[in-house]
Amino acid sequence: MLEESTTPIVEAHDLVMFDLDGVVYVGGEAIDGVAERIERVRAAGRHVAFVTNNASRTPDKVADKLVAVGVEASATDVVTSAQASARLLVEQHGAGAKILLLGGEGLRVALLEAGLEPVEEPEGAVAVASGYGPDVRWRDIMRASVLVRDGLPYVASNTDMTIPTPYGLAPGHGVLVRTIAGFAGVEPTVAGKPERPLMEETVRRVGGDRPIMVGDRLDTDIEGAHAIDVPSLLVLTGVSWLPDLAAAVPELRPTYISPTLEGLFEPHPVPTVSEVGVELNGWTAAVEDGRLGVTGQGSDADWWRVAVTACWRHLDETGTAAEVSDTSPPGPVRQLDAE
Structure with missing residues (x-):
């Protein structure tokens, strides 16, 4: 299940490892607000690493692309x-x-x-x-x-x-x-995600004793974090979406979830379970007759927290993923869908 952080999660980590596609940029454009948020991570004194499974480009070329889309980076920040x-x-x-x-x-x-x-x-x-x-x-x-x-x-x-x-x-x-x-x-x-070598190489090259992995894919970024037993933040600007999360087994589940990288700078509450369902800050989620329903109002991030928690409880209890096809997450359409 999701874990609680009563303080902004960036405060608990000295190395933030970012996946690229779907986290930092989509295609040839940076995701809205990413450059500023990465600079906030650096300003907080944290190491920043850009981690990629793509073996075709050198770290210099990857850093050049990051700079071209407005994200400060050097070759030493990139691990492939x-x-x-x-x-x-x-x-x-x-x-x-x-x-x-x-x-x-x-x-x-x-x-x-x-x-x-x-x-x-x-x-x-x-x-x-x-x-x-x-x-x-x-x-x-x-x-x-x-x-x-x-x-x-x-x-x-x-x-x-x-x-x-x-x-x-x-x-x-x-x-x-x-x-x-x-x-x-x-x-x-x-060597690459979700296996251990790339994750371990990143920590070795960039430094840090308390890393966190930030990604958009459950089967590479999040599973890779589990492989070396470090926390992870799933952002919803890339590939993984509600159907993927509803069907996620424990080794594919993130520690934290946020619609955007702003989640690095926020506390992360966890839902409570009651007779009516899974509740958090104005939202209630429940799986009835195999189908997820979410009611109430509140922040987008808390909507996702109650939704995935309800889905994972259902999956763990029944062995079957909840039906989510009629469920509409709040907030803007993710940038990947707009391409």
Whole structure:
């Protein structure tokens, strides 16, 4: 269930780890108010990290995009799944090891910076590393798949099944990983969210003893926070929405929830359970005949708190997600829907 914070949650943490797509920006534009709120985090003396599963871009390129949309950032603020992959490989095989590369510039640079030697031919390679790269050739995928089947260790930057493009959601790197793993009958070591390596690499690089993860996806950001046992804040400016939350099992549930990043600077009360349902500050939510209903009035954030709490109680008690298709959350349409 959601946890209570009687003070603004940013006060309890010295590292705030931000996902990018759906949290900081959507497409080529920053989400309203994000730049100012991130600066408030810095002004409070907290470390700021931008954490991305995308292995195709270098931290410099990611920082350039952030600056272009009005968010202050440098390469040292950015941690990628390519860097986490490189860390795993150098720990397993040592500096100077040859790594067969299936990916783009971000992964190549990360391997080099870790002291590894990315190669395009398999002779002497001790492992395969893959990351999203639009120019990866099918013949190279086939050759790597055979090598993995025959025993060459395989590290995948992430398993994201989709990637946003100017022409809509397209197949992501996870499709490639599934292809190789399915053919080879071997599961790779995965560096990106929701697995531990990227989260641990972020804390190691940016610093902080009391991190919190801020994300918009339950199955990467929030599950990743659970993987290293740190709190999480789900914001509702990106992918996850009420149907996802209604069906969320415990390892996908955030510690806190807020419509926007303003939730970092607010206390987080928790609902109470009574005979009439789940109640908080003017809102009451209940699941009756399998369907969620919310009545009353109050803040948007408290609406979400009572709604998800009622849904999770129902899911835990019955094993079935509540029907939420007719439920209309308050507040403006999320920016992702407006694209």
